[in-house]
Amino acid sequence: MQAEFGPVDKMPDPQFWGMIGLINGTGWHDNATDLEPLKAALKSLDDLEICAFEEALSQKLFALDTRHHYRSFSWFPGLSDTFLYKRLAVVAQEEDYFTKVLNIPHKFPWRSTKWLEGLLYVAREAFEEKYGRDLDYSASICCESFSNAKGWQK
Template sequence: MDEDSFWLLIENCRPGAPDPDAEHLAATLTTRLAAGPLSAVIGFAENLAWALYRLDRREYGRDLSGDAFLYTRAAVVADGRDAYDRVLGNPAKFVPYAAGLVWAESLLYVPDRAYEHITGEEWGRNTRYSYESYSNAAGWSDGVDTA
């Protein structure tokens, strides 16, 4: 799954009504991915991790706890590509997500649930990029070379 396919899948699975905790989105994504090949699940997991990793920067999360920061970044992703691109281009656009405590924790479990549905086993997955808060060292550096 490439990046365009990832965002198209999210857009196609987003509900027409507000989904404050992304529960509907997560359930629909899980159902769609569980019906497809395992490679789509893996591709979704990689793209999700990359999107979250790119938002893992000081200018977004300096005043949030690790969990709050992670779930808020997930809410940005759940809001779709246009919203994500706006936030990525302007950290001030992240503030309403953080201030409103709109979280999308359920989005994080989509690949694991789809994988388990397909294989019958838990997924001890690793993605190329970690989506855990503060894992993007370059995003949290102060720009000073300590070497």
Template sequence: MSWADFWALIATLNSEATEESCHRLAEELSRRPVTDISGFAERLAEALYRLDQEKFGTLPLVDLTGRFGSPFPQSSDVFLYARCAVVAAGQAVWESVFFDADKFTPYTAGERNGEWLLYVPDKAYELATGKEWDRSTRYCVESYSNRDGWPDLRS
């Protein structure tokens, strides 16, 4: 799947990865060949992997402070869901955060959670084939897996 096709499908979310919008996207994707579902999964994984960087993952949560007013850090799950929300916001937002990390900050807020986007390829495959998809992608989406994005974590 080309990046243009991927971003066109993401645009159907209307900038938010809600349960409803992601279900609609999965239904749309399920009407395409299985190779498109796999291609979408690969592009999604790569988009999330590219955002897996220290400059984004160390940003504190919006409007939440720890004891004594200190910034509250993102957990690995919150960081993954924030990256999903950035992707769901569309190509322009995704590209812009690489040039200005502060543009990532609003996506750390709980109400911008993009978790539902993670399930789109699995749901599309299930709708298309009637089978559960045991898949893997070239890129790992888990937080801190991009060693180039986290130079201090390199072993």
């Protein structure tokens, strides 16, 4: 639903990756990652820029949502949440690693109990803390696992 903001262009890649670079810690696991510097930077942006970050993040996650990436992650079907959280961890590793994994799906990390769920919510949390209300914006594409129909074709 894009009720409040309507369609929003994604944040330009240099700005997006600069924001991702603010993440402290490993970026592989919520307990070993500090998203507060990223959240603080997001709070310094205006509302449309926060939405633009959310849009860019969703597009990156969508791009990694493919059959080939999943097969490197697990042979067990249906691990939608853990696959999403591991894709978030790949994004948190910054542009060079993301691009390598995007272009060479067998480089996608194998499933584990370590993932980065918090990155999924950081833009919404920043918006709520800044404006005192929920962010009424949904990206133009769905970042949920198995949403990229073209990426899941045989």
